[in-house]
Amino acid sequence: MKKRGKKSLFIKIFAVTCLLMVISCLATYCFIAWLVPESYSTDLDAALDKEVNAFISELEFTAGEESGILFDEFLLNNDVLLQLYDEDGREIALPSQHNTDFPGAVRDGIVFEGAPSAYGVTHSYLFRFSDSGMVYTLSVAGDAEPVNRLMDTIGNIVPPLLVMVIFISAIGAALYSRYVTKPVIEISRVSEKMSDLDFSWDCTESRSDELGILAHSLNEMARKLSSALSELQAANSRLEADIERERMLEQAQLDFFSAVSHELKTPITVIKGQLEGMLLNVGKYKERDKYLARSLEVVKAMGGMVQEILTVSRIKSSETALQEEIFDFSDMIKSEYGLFEDMIVGKGQEWHEDIQNGLMLRGDKALLGKVVNNLVSNAIHYSPEGSDIFVTAHSRSGRIQFSIENTGVHLPEDDIPKLFDAFYRVERSRSRQTGGSGLGLYIVKMILEQHGADYQIRNTQQGVCFNIEFLYNHQKLGGGI
Secondary structure (H helix, E strand, O other): OHHHHHHHHHHHHHHHHHHHHHHHHHHHHHHHHHHHHHHHHHHHHHHHHHHHHHHHHHHHOOOHHHOHHHHHHHHHHOOEEEEEEOOOOOEEOOOEOOEOOOOOOEOOOOOOOOOOOOEEEEEEEEEOOOOOOOOEEEEEEEEOHHHHHHHHHHHHOHHHHHHHHHHHHHHHHHHHHHHHHHHHHHHHHHHHHHHOOOOOOOOOOOOOOHHHHHHHHHHHHHHHHHHHHHHHHHHHHHHHHHHHHHHHHHHHHHHHHHHHHHHHHHHHHHHHHHHHHHHHOOHHHHOHHHHHHHHHHHHHHHHHHHHHHHHHHHHHHOOOOOOEEEEEHHHHHHHHHHHHHHHHHHOOOEEEEEEOOOOEEEEEHHHHHHHHHHHHHHHHHOOOOOOEEEEEEEEEOOEEEEEEEEEOOOOOOOOHHHOOOOOOOOOOOOOHHHHOOOOHHHHHHHHHHHOOEEEEEEEOOOEEEEEEEEOOOHHHHOOOO
16 A cells, blocks of 8 residues: 555656646647747738838839839739729739830739739838829738748647657656655655664655755654664663562572571471470480580581571672772682691691782672682582692783682582572582581672672582682772772
């Protein structure tokens, strides 16, 4: 329907333009066909009048009997009909070299033989011969044949002229219609795309008239609408991302609280059972000192778990308020050996470090210290006796890279992606005595993500390696100490 509308516009303009051109050409032709013969006849009459006046002037200085030669010369040089009348209005014979009797006999309106058969308008002139006082009237009628031939010629060219007029009018109307409708069709095309919210077009019309101004205005409007639409889409995407992030955070919180409830349920049940047994003084619970000590261990474990939960809460609540400072990351790593030296020696493990001096890092020193402490503790705790622990830290391409590898043990590949989940333990028994609280790596993940660091845990030929890459050193984060 839209294409049909465009073609209809072209056809309408073409038909109207072609018709107007044909009518204009025919009207012009009719005007010329009327004016040219009329003008030509007027010019012939004027020329004849001039000749006749000169002829009359000569007759007035000539005697009547001698005027025959003048009449003969005038008739010979001009295709006219001459008629001579006396004072009584009677036509008399024209003087001639062959007729020496003057005045001649009265004629009965007989035209000279061989005279023209078609004449124009007759003009009359009064004059006297030089030897007579009688006033004669000379009637002169010019030859109408040239005018008739001109009119016949104009009439004969009507058919070919009409064909030529129609042909030229059709070509001219087609060119004009295309010139007029091209910008309209182009604007119609872009309006269709605009209705579909498609602004990837450009109206290429470069005319300087109102249609060109309209095309330029459409281009400007399209660019502004496209920009506004892109901004709205970007804002909508950000809003959707924010909503999805909030939903995920809410779900993560629900999952975390559910896991916390599950983790605390078991030790609370154990303590409750032991206390009730001791209060009732039944069975094995009569040995109160033994079970009080066990209850204390459970309470200490619960206390540690509560501290870990409080740490998680603090980290979550301080996402935009890190206590940033620039510190020596190298010294922090080296100091960890002193904290765990007794445990390393007790298990007969070997500590190997390759740490570049002066690795200055910007971040929350306390939180990053907890990351290093947790990773070193896990490496020592989960490595068998007599194993090796390798610690490296270097700066490459403006990034600080840290890794710690404990040997003699490997992780199930299926468990690696889940290690950073809250309360997840590799041990199938999920024992807190062998697997900890299950919050250590979850806290590590939260701290590293707050600092924009990349991290990865993977199996190696010797054991398990944890890699960290801090994307920015202190120079890029704020420059200088």
